[in-house]
Amino acid sequence: MELNTLTIHELQEQLKSGQTTALQVAEAVYNRIGSVEERVHSYIRLMKEEALAAASKADEDIKKGFIKPLTGIPVALKDIVCTKGIPTTCGSHILHNFVPPYDATAVEKLREAGAVFVGKANMDEFAMGSSTETSFFGVTRNPWDLERIPGGSSGGSAAAVAADECIASIGSDTGGSIRQPAALCGVVGLKPTYGRVSRFGLIAFASSLDQIGPFTKDVEDCAIMLNVLAGYDPRESTSVPAEVPDYRQFLGRDITGWKIGIPREYFIEGIDPEVAAAVKKAITVIEKCGGRCVDISLPHTEYCLAVYYIIAPAEASSNLARYDGVKYGLRTAEARDLLDMYKKSRTQGFGMEVKRRIMIGTYALSSGYYDAYYKKASQVRALIRNDFAAAFKQCDIILTPTTPTPAFKIGEKVDDPLQMYLSDLFTISSNLAGIPGMSVPCGFTAAGLPLGIQFLAGHFEEGKLIQIASAYEKNASIEKRRPNL
Numbered sequence: 318m319e320l321n322t323l324t325i326h327e328l329q330e331q332l333k334s335g336q337t338t339a340l341q342v343a344e345a346v347y348n349r350i351g352s353v354e355e356r357v358h359s360y361i362r363l364m365k366e367e368a369l370a371a372a373s374k375a376d377e378d379i380k381k382g383f384i385k386p387l388t389g390i391p392v393a394l395k396d397i398v399c400t401k402g403i404p405t406t407c408g409s410h411i412l413h414n415f416v417p418p419y420d421a422t423a424v425e426k427l428r429e430a431g432a433v434f435v436g437k438a439n440m441d442e443f444a445m446g447s448s449t450e451t452s453f454f455g456v457t458r459n460p461w462d463l464e465r466i467p468g469g470s471s472g473g474s475a476a477a478v479a480a481d482e483c484i485a486s487i488g489s490d491t492g493g494s495i496r497q498p499a500a501l502c503g504v505v506g507l508k509p510t511y512g513r514v515s516r517f518g519l520i521a522f523a524s525s526l527d528q529i530g531p532f533t534k535d536v537e538d539c540a541i542m543l544n545v546l547a548g549y550d551p552r553e554s555t556s557v558p559a560e561v562p563d564y565r566q567f568l569g570r571d572i573t574g575w576k577i578g579i580p581r582e583y584f585i586e587g588i589d590p591e592v593a594a595a596v597k598k599a600i601t602v603i604e605k606c607g608g609r610c611v612d613i614s615l616p617h618t619e620y621c622l623a624v625y626y627i628i629a630p631a632e633a634s635s636n637l638a639r640y641d642g643v644k645y646g647l648r649t650a651e652a653r654d655l656l657d658m659y660k661k662s663r664t665q666g667f668g669m670e671v672k673r674r675i676m677i678g679t680y681a682l683s684s685g686y687y688d689a690y691y692k693k694a695s696q697v698r699a700l701i702r703n704d705f706a707a708a709f710k711q712c713d714i715i716l717t718p719t720t721p722t723p724a725f726k727i728g729e730k731v732d733d734p735l736q737m738y739l740s741d742l743f744t745i746s747s748n749l750a751g752i753p754g755m756s757v758p759c760g761f762t763a764a765g766l767p768l769g770i771q772f773l774a775g776h777f778e779e780g781k782l783i784q785i786a787s788a789y790e791k792n793a794s795i796e797k798r799r800p801n802l
């Protein structure tokens with residue numbers, strides 16, 4: 318087995334026993350990058366020099382018996398988390414030259430846990446998208462079919478794990494940007510509860526929805542990554558000072574007697590028949606594990622997409638007001654006066670999709686329209702949250718497809734925003750409600766494209782997600798395949 322194809326827990330064993338070194342692992346990862354990156358394009362920037370130095374340092378630590386949860390493990394970072402001294406672009410021209418003076422808390426935690434940073438992963442510009450086609454730095458391709466999208470917005474983070482160009486990665490999820498690409502690339506992805514992982518140093522898209530979370534090759538690795546990322550951060554006002562359990566303790570635990578809610582509103586017309594069949598099969602696996610499926614209703618589901626596409630652009634229009642060419646980022650070379658400088662810098666710096674969101678958001682927040690749009694959307698958001706609260710009185714976990722379809726072709730939806738927005742039909746509701754969600758691979762289509770199922774749990778019940786995902790993973794015996802690159 319090549320080292321870059323192994324999981325975190327497998328590598329930990331090998332590193333601890335001295336069977337392999339962190340430097341060998343890092344080299345295996347960069348060799349793989351050397352042979353496939355040109356076709357997949359998971360990364361905006363590689364950090365090879367830093368990574369090899371970090372790996373050598375990890376080897377010294379291991380020799381001294383000083384081993385932390387991620388010592389020597391190559392991890393990719395979505396280019397939306399600030400990295401001190403390393404350019405952080407958010408996939409945008411406007412930040413193409415931005416070098417943060419500090420690390421995001423998530424980056425700091427990973428570093429402290431011993432991770433070796435492979436590079437900054439590609440993404441849709443400012444995390445707005447479902448296909449990683451809107452990046453200023455070019456598209457990322459799905460490792461399972463290079464003609465297809467890897468999902469988005471964290472498409473680079475997902476593709477890098479699927480293509481074995483890193484061992485694990487982090488992304489951000491505002492409406493599905495971890496779970497959707499995880500499903501389409503055949504890896505595990507988890508969006509934590511809002512407040513579980515610090516957003517300090519995460520470049521803001523929609524601050525009331527954004528969360529950082531892991532992409533991994535299996536459920537155990539997901540628990541390991543979440544152990545590192547989760548926790549209170551005094552520098553981030555919405556991070557919650559709740560206790561962080563050891564998520565590994567939930568692995569392999571029995572789920573007998575658990576009630577699994579199947580929301581009838583999620584099994585609608587238009588969902589791909591292969592997706593529907595895969596979810597049906599997953600339900601039988603869960604039942605074999607001792608789970609009991611119950612029919613539940615989330616009555617306001619039909620409003621989720623509309624509510625999201627008011628609230629997320631509204632927050633984005635406010636968050637992105639800071640990019641004005643003054644302190645950092647792109648500044649136009651041809652300004653007549655100050656106002657002209659703002660206008661031209663923003664015109665040249667932002668792509669089409671980002672401009673669309675800024676316009677929608679500005680409109681929704683403008684006086685005279687605020688009550689009809691933003692305020693109304695916030696009220697409906699409360700109803701959506703209540704739907705979940707009521708549902709979790711009847712069940713322990715909710716099970717849904719992660720996405721309505723497998724990965725679509727590059728270019729297929731990029732000019733049709735409404736079709737693109739529908740990719741997140743099943744993932745957006747949990748961001749609106751603030752609850753955690755996880756996508757786990759559940760098989761392949763006849764054409765060999767990976768599919769995922771989604772588990773949702775109540776606030777701060779990531780442990781339950783790990784528990785059911787681990788039971789599912791063990792019993793589903795999904796064929797272990799690797800993309801043929």
Ligand code: GLN
Nearest residue numbers: 444445446491492493494
């Ligand atoms: N695809 C959704 C959007 O475009 C969600 C993106 C995300 O989660 N960052 O807004």
